[in-house]
Amino acid sequence: MEKNVKDGNYCCFETLATFIVEKEATLDEDLISMIVVHLDSLKESFDYYFSEEMKFCDKNIWIVNPFQSDVVATGISTKADEELIDLSEDYSFKMSFDRKRLIQFWLSVENTYPTLSTAALKVLLPFTTSYMCEIRFSAMIGIKTKLRNKLQLSNNLRLKLTHISVDVEEVIIIPIFHFINFSHSKISTFQNAAGGAAQNWLTNKSIVYKAPGQVNGKIIVAGAAGNWQDGAGAINAANGHSFAKALEHVVGNDGTIKFLAYNNAPPRVPKVKTKSNSKGVIILSTNADAAAWIVHTVPGFPIPKTVYTWPAAETAKGHLLLCLTIPESQINAIAASLLFIQPMIHYNDIPETETAAMPYFGKLIKGEIPTLPPFTSRGSIRTENAGGPLTVHIYSKSESSKYEIYKKIIVKSLKKTIKVWSRRDNKLKGDCRVSQRHIRLITSPASVNGHNTNLELDETSWAVSDPRNIFCHIDKPYFKDQAKEPSLAVCIENNDIFARFN
Template sequence: MVQETQIEKENTYRAILYKGPSQDRGKFLASDAPANWVNGAAAVTADAGHSFAVALNDVVRNHINVKFFAYNNVPPGIPNVKTKSNGKGVIMISTAVGVNDGAWIVHTVPGFPAAKTGYSWPAAEIAKGHLLICMTIAETQINAIAASLFRAEPFVYYNDIPETETAGMPDFKKLAEGQIPSTPPFTISRSIKLTGAGAVSVHIYSKSAKSRYEMYRKVILRGLKKTIKVWSRRDNKLKGDCRVLERNIRLIKSPAQIGDHPTNAEADESNWIVSEPGNIFCFMDKPYAVTIQKKSQATEPALAVCIDKDTIFARFNTIAAQMLADNIFTFDYPQLLRNAGTLLYCVIYDFPLIVYYVKYSYCAAQLLKLCINDMPILFGVCVKNFLGVTVMKIVKCHSFYTNKIFPVLFVESQLCRILYLHKIRNAKIMLEDKMAILYKGPAQNNGKLLASDSPNDWANGAAPVTQNNAHSFAAALTDVVGPHANVKFLAYNNVPPAVPNVKTKSNSKGVIIISTAPGQNDGAWIVHTVPGFPAARTGYSWPAAETAKGHLLICMTIAETQINAVAASLIQIEPFVYYNDIPETETAGMPDFKKLAEGQIPTTPPFTTKRSIKTAAQAPVDIHIYSKSAKSKYEIYKKVIVKALKKTIKVWSRRDNKLKGDCRVLERNIRLIKSPVQIGDHPTNVEADESNWIVSEPGNIFCFIDKPYAMGVCIDKDAIFARFNAIAAQVENC
């Protein structure tokens, strides 16, 4: 569609041909007649008379001003090609002076089109269903397309686009030279607009083989933020997925109709999706399957071309009208949605039961089918099982059955069996508190808890930290101290549990936790001050000697994809890693995590770094991580933290007689907080408190400090700042 005569003939900037199995003409949808599918004007085997014969006229034959780039995992005339890609397409441009015309065709036909040797449709492909899409674009947009294709690693079988046309297009150069992505990002999105009246937006999502993301759930759902309906060949393992509200994957029933032409998933080579709600249609180059040719699809490159156009969406959404019933994992999914956020009255063993504040709830009879005996839910825990059922935090970690706000409930022995859902196969625990802070003063057993859903004051810890359940950090560490098939972690501590006489310059203590469940991008990072804690996979145990001391524990839920930024900061401080079972497949493309896991130390600058992450929440909290290695001669408070924050800081820390407060630089003071102080109504003092932290003046920064080879985890959240700033009300004179 870059040739002048072609534009005159077609007068269309976007054309779609969908050929059902055993159909030789297929159904045609053009941008100037989008109201319905029309019959193809000629057989696709003919070299004239149908749109794609015209569109490809200057690909299969010579034209002095039309050059092109063609890719196909089954290229015409080249046998036994080995490639991970499934991509097929052609990029065309006009080299005529003063012309900025181009076209991009994506399709599903192997061995097609042959370059410069005449039009020929592969005879074996008539029996199969195929989809071809032609988009006219500006030539200047092909670098954005190339950036996406480069990650999908296509097999290029022809290219005569001169370098003079692509000067200043580095991604096209990489694509043309057959380079593959070796550094992040391994998953990207790019956007282009089609030429013509009412330019249509096209978003291109792609992932390389180094990305471990499953294309449909991890890339497309996350990009579109909508439910998707999928037409694809499928295996017996990967089903529809309705676990996440408004982020479902629904499988379209087969057979289906393209207008009045039948198609079926077994014989149709095309893979496509529509969004719910509209108006997105996506051409996918990989099927929705766990494995492809006996390899995990997560290790395969893939690409999606998503067109935001109501008329195209409407045609494909009609095909997608029928959903498979077995998409739904839950017992009663519609009922689950109707119950969201309500009080739900149920009957269990003829006793009445009211479930308060359940985000997604089954009636009790159904809930029983999911449970394991004799483990009552505690309100301090948010539990999400593999069906997406979530019980949100309500109050301070009381037993579901005995809490005083439930006067209608019978005693636990009578009701029994509404249980921890996270003990179910494939389930995982998550704190609904996207950030939780436990500050335990010296000689205090329970400590004070600050949760992101109730940040206005410190609350008493619901149970002693020595107890293996009922308090937030026992719950957060359940799958660290005990086994879980889908939870893996890396733990570090300068005084590791059960490892005597460790010599390390680090003072750092923490745990990085991830979920390895398919389609999940969940993680957590816990930083704390407790030596010998937590023991890995051997049961919960709080060190008895540490109850007499003050300790601070902070849990942040993050996306798994952010752990490389965390690792980049941690390698500077050289932590002692005492446990790591995170598989390399989860951290592919994370070079800093690899260094951390292998115990590498920084030998070249920079020896001081800053990294930023966000918590996983509807209102994400910014966290900035400042770290310095032993090779850096900077003092962490003055040279790193004050310089970065550009504010006065108030410091809570054990201190020597040499390092005093420093008020020499206006608005860059270091003020020491007076000791003793109060955490709510719990006392603490610098002599017995193992924690080091600061608040900024003015706010709203709170930083957890690890020293002497130091790291600062700085949280930019007004509510957290306010609680610690109240502790820091009194400062010593400079």
């Protein structure tokens, strides 16, 4: 095995070999030496822990390669010896030997040489997979690179490979969202409810849900999230409602307000090919430390620097808008999460002078994406606002991660069952295999505060936890193929918001 590694043959480590091929990676001499040293150490450990078994290695050499010319007997029985002689002369099995893993090979000869196959599998059974060894090599390649040289790998590998669920929130808090009040900012206000006064985005967060066929949305406002409020006006009107007010400086002209807009279906650009499904706007003020991040589900919207125009075809569909106010310093953290999902940026006039200290924002603009593990990202923060502490989580994954975001990322991170409202392809089913970490699919049709909705027309994908208090917006529907695509989820920990969607 060591000779194979030195010769650049990693077929014995299937996961490592696949990783190298997919990422077109090259192992330098240092990494190869480390793998060889690890294999030597592994052999020493086997000698220590399996001393009795290792005594029989020479006797069982026929299991490793039954086609070697010096292998003549098994030492098991006459029947087994006869089968070994026949197998060593079986050309068809000899041709397949090099193409299969050892256990796969012995399974393949079971019908023809049952005595020999059974004896070999009994020896190999304690080592049915090299996965744990391989995953360590892959993790080591991701950690120890020319750009990120780690002289001491033990702590990094321990965190990467442990079976114990690490509570990252207790280790480090990454500031991604922060809802605070900037009274002097010029970021737009919004219309909070029918007949209500305009409210400042900087003192409030807001969630707007528009049900299929409805022109008026339902609103949740910070500080008053105990109830849905009716939208102030028709969402397809040029003004007088929350969507239009939030995007006032995106569709208008204000020299002190700059923004970046991304949408997998950019306005006025037909048939764009992208695996991303994310839509949003990052807005900032050039004369104050104030910004906003708007996440929504509407394709081809908004059209930058053009009079507010609601896409007529979207009135028949259900849509969701989240507006999160943040200080400018948090834009870089948001950009770090967006990097994983490869958003289609169709407009950006944020000057470099505003983002000079934001390296991830610079990478986002240039279209740089992570090419080395990890391919998933998680950030959490507990914020203080007028309504009290608020915990928000953001999860993102790149297309290189083959994790299905609902089960492998959200459920695994929250350690709770989730109830999912989303379009589905009937390939990815609800999952109740792990106790208290189920995925339950909400049946259609449903109702949100008197507005009827159904999965055929609703473009939104969201989930609530069970037990209570977490609401998540996910940018990909509950389809099987989303495991191969980039995806993002924003989860808010708040009893009132949870109750509105539960």
